[in-house]
Amino acid sequence: MIPYLSLSIWVPILAGLAVLVLHRDSDAHRARWVALAGALAGFLVTLPLFTHFDTTTSALQFVERGEWIPRFDVWYFLGVDGISVLFVILNSLMTLLVVWAGWEVIQSRVAQYMAAFLIMSGLINGAFAAMDGVLFYVFFEAMLIPMYLIIGIWGGPRREYAAIKFFLYTLAGSVLMLVALVYLYNVTESFALQDWYRVPLSLPVQIALFAAFFLAFSVKVPMWPVHTWLPDAHVEAPTGGSVILAAITLKIGAYGFIRFILPILPDASRYLSGFVIVLSLVAVIYIGFVALVQADMKKLIAYSSISHMGFVTLGFFLFSPLGVEGALAQMISHGFVSAAMFLCVGVLYDRMHSRQIADFGGVANTMPKFAAFVMLFSMANAGLPATSGFVGEFLVILAAVKANPWLGFAAALTLILGAAYTLWMVKRVVFGAVANPHVAALADVSRREFWLLAVVAVAVLAMGIWPKPFVDVMHVSVIDLLAHVAKSKL
Amino acid sequence: MIAQLYTVLPEIAILVSACVVLIVDLFVPESKRHVSFWLTQVALLATIWIVVATAQLAPVHAFSGMVVDDMLSDVLRLFALVAVSLMLFYSRAYLMARGLFRGEMFVLTLFSLLGMMVMMAAANFITLYLGLELMSLSLYALVALQRDSSAPSEAAMKYFVLGALASGMLLYGISMIYGATGHLDLDRVADATLGVQGNRTLLVFGLVFVVSGIAFKLGVVPYHMWVPDVYHGAPTPVTLLIGTAPKLAAFAFTLRVLAGALKGLEFDWQGMLIVLAVLSMVLGNLVAIAQVNIKRMLAYSTIANMGFMLMGFLAADLNGYSAAMFYVVAYVLTSLASFGVMLLLSREGFEADQIDDFKGLNRRSPWWAFVMLIVMFSLAGVPPTLGFYAKFAVIEAAVNQGFVWLAVVAVLTSVVGAFYYLRVVKLMYFDDPVDTSPIVAPGDARALLSANGIALLVFGILPQYLMGLCTLAVTQSHF
Numbered sequence: 005m006i007p008y009l010s011l012s013i014w015v016p017i018l019a020g021l022a023v024l025v026l027h028r029d030s031d032a033h034r035a036r037w038v039a040l041a042g043a044l045a046g047f048l049v050t051l052p053l054f055t056h057f058d059t060t061t062s063a064l065q066f067v068e069r070g071e072w073i074p075r076f077d078v079w080y081f082l083g084v085d086g087i088s089v090l091f092v093i094l095n096s097l098m099t100l101l102v103v104w105a106g107w108e109v110i111q112s113r114v115a116q117y118m119a120a121f122l123i124m125s126g127l128i129n130g131a132f133a134a135m136d137g138v139l140f141y142v143f144f145e146a147m148l149i150p151m152y153l154i155i156g157i158w159g160g161p162r163r164e165y166a167a168i169k170f171f172l173y174t175l176a177g178s179v180l181m182l183v184a185l186v187y188l189y190n191v192t193e194s195f196a197l198q199d200w201y202r203v204p205l206s207l208p209v210q211i212a213l214f215a216a217f218f219l220a221f222s223v224k225v226p227m228w229p230v231h232t233w234l235p236d237a238h239v240e241a242p243t244g245g246s247v248i249l250a251a252i253t254l255k256i257g258a259y260g261f262i263r264f265i266l267p268i269l270p271d272a273s274r275y276l277s278g279f280v281i282v283l284s285l286v287a288v289i290y291i292g293f294v295a296l297v298q299a300d301m302k303k304l305i306a307y308s309s310i311s312h313m314g315f316v317t318l319g320f321f322l323f324s325p326l327g328v329e330g331a332l333a334q335m336i337s338h339g340f341v342s343a344a345m346f347l348c349v350g351v352l353y354d355r356m357h358s359r360q361i362a363d364f365g366g367v368a369n370t371m372p373k374f375a376a377f378v379m380l381f382s383m384a385n386a387g388l389p390a391t392s393g394f395v396g397e398f399l400v401i402l403a404a405v406k407a408n409p410w411l412g413f414a415a416a417l418t419l420i421l422g423a424a425y426t427l428w429m430v431k432r433v434v435f436g437a438v439a440n441p442h443v444a445a446l447a448d449v450s451r452r453e454f455w456l457l458a459v460v461a462v463a464v465l466a467m468g469i470w471p472k473p474f475v476d477v478m479h480v481s482v483i484d485l486l487a488h489v490a491k492s493k494l
Numbered sequence: 495m496i497a498q499l500y501t502v503l504p505e506i507a508i509l510v511s512a513c514v515v516l517i518v519d520l521f522v523p524e525s526k527r528h529v530s531f532w533l534t535q536v537a538l539l540a541t542i543w544i545v546v547a548t549a550q551l552a553p554v555h556a557f558s559g560m561v562v563d564d565m566l567s568d569v570l571r572l573f574a575l576v577a578v579s580l581m582l583f584y585s586r587a588y589l590m591a592r593g594l595f596r597g598e599m600f601v602l603t604l605f606s607l608l609g610m611m612v613m614m615a616a617a618n619f620i621t622l623y624l625g626l627e628l629m630s631l632s633l634y635a636l637v638a639l640q641r642d643s644s645a646p647s648e649a650a651m652k653y654f655v656l657g658a659l660a661s662g663m664l665l666y667g668i669s670m671i672y673g674a675t676g677h678l679d680l681d682r683v684a685d686a687t688l689g690v691q692g693n694r695t696l697l698v699f700g701l702v703f704v705v706s707g708i709a710f711k712l713g714v715v716p717y718h719m720w721v722p723d724v725y726h727g728a729p730t731p732v733t734l735l736i737g738t739a740p741k742l743a744a745f746a747f748t749l750r751v752l753a754g755a756l757k758g759l760e761f762d763w764q765g766m767l768i769v770l771a772v773l774s775m776v777l778g779n780l781v782a783i784a785q786v787n788i789k790r791m792l793a794y795s796t797i798a799n800m801g802f803m804l805m806g807f808l809a810a811d812l813n814g815y816s817a818a819m820f821y822v823v824a825y826v827l828t829s830l831a832s833f834g835v836m837l838l839l840s841r842e843g844f845e846a847d848q849i850d851d852f853k854g855l856n857r858r859s860p861w862w863a864f865v866m867l868i869v870m871f872s873l874a875g876v877p878p879t880l881g882f883y884a885k886f887a888v889i890e891a892a893v894n895q896g897f898v899w900l901a902v903v904a905v906l907t908s909v910v911g912a913f914y915y916l917r918v919v920k921l922m923y924f925d926d927p928v929d930t931s932p933i934v935a936p937g938d939a940r941a942l943l944s945a946n947g948i949a950l951l952v953f954g955i956l957p958q959y960l961m962g963l964c965t966l967a968v969t970q971s972h973f
Contacts, residue, residue: 179905
């Protein structure tokens, strides 16, 4: 049997190290090609995960298990189920796009840029595939290092502040999780997640552990009120960094909720579900309003990400198959849509070196192809039917209405708010008369940019028109997850 | 008698080679000083071989129980020898550029190493004290080696006065323990304290002084005042020496005295160590933020790290001791690389001891910036570096014994600590260089420093071997 999961982790990492060797500026072009080959190989090895995936079982698939640190019974234990498999593939695809997107844009320290993304990609795949607490933590933390460097080296004017804020926020959130992991090890004598799913825990202990895990994952998601690092990080990061941050790393936080919090701490989750739902609704509604008033396009999309992720946490804590599946669909859709939105802003930024909405206007006149793409992705961001954004939001709202009509009402506000901030931005940037001579001089998307956006556009439409394959993959695993949640561990 | 000599063969080898280097150096002309250097390196290598070749699992007591040769002493001696050897390689160019490449440097280093090795193998309070003083006196002299400048002399004076005070306290404590139990042999003291009656007050009183002495040698709050000044004032190679191998000796001291001889007073010293650990982690990490000199910053980082190590120690079981030992070994390996990079960047008339001297290192040399990056993340305890597993093991030990709150304090202070390590990374990677002179260093130092840096990463990905060695050392030594 071929260890596809190990390959999906180590192929990009080794490719990244290989790229680092070509660090001289004269080697920049060779570094790009090696990086592209590495990213492509990294993506190709994840495809069998989808084609060979058995959708009829919730058991772990592609399992790899080897002793790693015997002293603490830590295993190199990899496996995916219907919940995590899609994210491994999504991440590898995004890495390929990001390497491609940075092709001409990045001119300084090209090798290090490419290597950072490749290594990051391997670490993220590791976090999604790890079934051992320590292994997960190692991947979860290690990915901070490349992202710190990406924001700090290739970022905007306030990159140093944003990079350090990003690192410290996430680290502060996750260190308590380490104590929680060690505590669970002391109770169960094992670091395997599956053993933790079975261990009985009293409610006070569950609540304490919930607090530790919740802090770690809610910072990463990010949930209101610990979201403030995200707008800074997004605005300062280079386009590729924003894409990976929004499309993938936020998902790891949400993934942590369903991999750790819900099944390990079911009673605390149910006990505190009201609290999480309120925080999620604040994110959806309040942050939606905040997004409305942003003058910087990247900041607007950053706040829109927080708002959309609020939907994800809301869906999880409704504890119904519809809600969880909707949340997962929302995660994947948001992966595509936010990545596309940041790529679009990147296209404009590369030409104008500005992200201020006020500097643009009437872009459609000079960049018609680009305007079409922007329109499509904006519709998806607003959750229009037939785009991927609709599937997740609709399912979550449906679940919310079933739980409590008022809850559904509050959640549905996002449809209005999302449409408002997205379309208003599009109106000001893309439509209207040509605002100034700079806009008049804009050139339409290059062939590279066109295909880049086209790949994402196809994904967005495919998922919107025919979501069944995506939902099928996760369905059995979600049912199994909810069975864990329903069973009290007291 | 001959069989007994085997137990102290490494010490004999170091003593003989120190004397040989001392004499040979007299006849070596200034231009051929490297003869003494290589002689020292050969001696260290030979001693490493002796330690490995004579290692055995079962402890052997010798000389009427004055010394013990067990896995603990073997493993610690091994790491101390490696640390000293690397320190000499890293600092050769630095010493040459400053006229410090002299016989005294090598001889004093060997004598301090001898003191450390005696401490590691001691089974009696007298032997312990003997080793401690030999180590300390040699280190005082080493700090003052650059006698023409004022900072090192001042640092040496501070180190000496405070060190003498600590030694006095230690001796006072030992005398009280002797008074209470009637023994100086560590095993017999252990027997006496475990079945103690009557004079417990006297014992605890003695314990307070012993713990103070230990705390001074480890450099934990509130006995830390000497650390930043000495780290700052001493020539960088000597700082490197003080920051590495003596920590191993101090750990051996702590383990043999507290976990061995005074096991019966576990409850009492546990409380004291909690206070020391918490204060060190909080103060060390907070004050380090304010430093602009990287040697001072690393000094405060040492204070914080030793506090973290004590947290594993105070779990007071085999698990905790081996975690603490792993922590010290990991810390020593990381420290070696951190000062190694500093020595690499300094040249004649330029000490790379300001944090700003690291600005733009990535532009000047991506490789050394990468090594320093690994070092900084290892000190901060971010995976996948060795430092993470050290912290992990210690936290596990503490939580295992029910000190969850202590673990929470520790991880929160480590977030504070991450800030100043990140700042160094920020300067190296995000800023432009102010100093663009090429980095020159001898090939052997480059190769070893690279290996040192990679080791932090390799042991980070495969930590079980180093961890297993420390566990073996502690469990085979009957604590």
